[in-house]
Amino acid sequence: MNTLMKMTKSNMNQYKRSALWSYGITIAGFVIVSIMVSAGLISNSLQGQLVPICAYISLAVSLNLVVGISGELSLGHAGFMAIGAFSGVIAATLFQSLPFLWVKLVIAILVGGLFAGVAGVIIGVPVLRLRGDYLAIVTLAFGEIIRNVLNVIYVGLDEKGLQVSTSMDGIHLSEQGSMILNGPMGATGVTKLSTFFAGFLLVMFTLFVVLNLINSKHGRAIMAMRDNRIAAESVGLSATNFKMTAFVTGAILAGMAGALFALNYSTVAPVKFNFNTSIFILVFVVLGGIGNITGSIISAAVLTILPEALRQFSDYRMLTYAIVLIIVMLATNNPQLKALTAAASKQFKAKFSRTRVYKRPQKADEEMGGTK
Amino acid sequence: MIFPTVGVNTLTDYKGHSLLPERDAEQRPVLEIQGLGIDFGGLTAVNDFTITLGPTEISGLIGPNGAGKTTVFNLLTKVYQPTRGTFYLDGKDTAGMNTVQVNQAGIARTFQNIRLFDKMTVEENVKIGLHRDIHYSLGGALFHTPFYRKAEKRAHERALELLDIFDMADFAYAQAGSLPYGAQRRLEILRALATDPKVLLLDEPAAGMNPSETSDLMEAITKIRDTFKICILLIEHDMNLVMGICEGIAVLNFGQIIAKGTPQEIQSNPQVIEAYLGRKKEA
């Protein structure tokens, strides 16, 4: 038995390896796209998508932390994105007199993350006591509540300061004043601050936080809780603490992405952050592979570009989009195809890496039958 | 809350219920279980379970299938809250504690139906057991500060040391779920041991192991007790193992303790032969 159990040591841990992939793909993608932009190879409409792509990658990666790593199905991610978006816009307006664009953008993104993080704590406390389907339903409800609250928030700014109200009548601005948030119309007259480079940096930051967290004692505890709660508690780890860490970190990162997203447009309405958006982000995570960070990056990028690339199908665009999704899902879940890719990657690993995947010998399975 | 300290009274009590009145008699007991019981609906799964264990003894809990042995472990780890009775760990009443707190107070266990973190590596499983011994903040985790590096390096070394107990350091990076059955059981013991317990509960540690693995395991359990100076209580159907390494044995039948004593006493106890040992031989 002991000889069977021998296996080669890997000299790099699995998280470091997948982290290198994630960073590598992001950097390569940024460099290639930047070159293509300067060479004029990318259409204007696609160029307009570059910042949203970065925002969606950050959203997908941060949702993967909650859904994949922590194992809690959250259907309200767009809610945190919305809080980050609008608090970010308000911050950017408040600090509009500051000299550098990027200073304002950084402040807006940090404020967006902060407010979304606070919302994450407030929502996390009741929600993380629930399990499975209940948690999913309640996060969905919270996402919708956030959007509906934003629908009735009016914010104006004049030299006396900020005015906040739940109706237009509640705001009395002086001559120089202007509205920042207009209820269902959302933010209007936003100064565009976001750039592709800023988006790239935010994706890198998101990856840095999520990948570092995964490869730490906190991350191990989060995954332990996901894999076997009773066992995790039996070694002294208490569930809510770690679920909370993942949930709030996810919320903060979603808020930052929301601020980046909003500051890419001159107008942003709350309706942009509805249930559909939450589901879209979830689709990125599911298609990229639950718990697979590199997968989230690729699928968020591809699926955001796809509707743009399918423009030629005009009327049939969303239909084609749906069909592509279904095909990809079927393909990735097809056992034959899975076996094929598994075999290919095994061969690849055998050739190029010193890691071996340990296979349970047949005998052990027989032994297992002997007990209950 | 005032925790009852172990005074003269409890010590006499200890002698009265102890599996091994002579051994450890001068030391205060580490685990005093008093009248522990639980009902599931109408079924009394465990009743009036009273034993006392010294700080470095290896004891066995045996009995036929469905006798309530695993339920006792679930009570001791607060997976179930007892309907009756309580137990004292190192003199501290555990009433009102939950699973997490009881582990932090010093009770660690393995599971009859193995519960590893299957998708994580062998080393990580041990590191999860070490969690409370690894010191850095969330900030350290997010930014991989020097504190993080130092603590993780120490944890890595400690994990390898623990894995060495069962010669498992060679597959520290294998997926826990891909290990053979016996190795999974051994890993579970190491994960429990990593939490630095005072009492280690092993639920059928030899189940699914072949005779040579079992004899290695017996040696290892004794070695663990000697090195870590902890109390080990194990459930096992393999009578060679139980009679070979346990210094005291309690026999459970229909949730009730029917005998306590040394292996010799248990083997010659007519009630035990009738309820368990005899039947075992027929099978």
Ligand SMILES: Nc1ncnc2c1ncn2[C@@H]1O[C@H](COP(=O)(O)OP(=O)(O)OP(=O)(O)O)[C@@H](O)[C@H]1O
């Ligand atoms: N959660 C529960 N709800 C209801 N009944 C339970 C529960 N847990 C255990 N029981 C019952 O309690 C009794 C004791 O079960 P337990 O698992 O403790 O037996 P055991 O001695 O460990 O047996 P084995 O040797 O087969 O592992 C059984 O009749 C079982 O069906």
Ligand SMILES: [Mg+2]
């Ligand atoms: Mg049992």
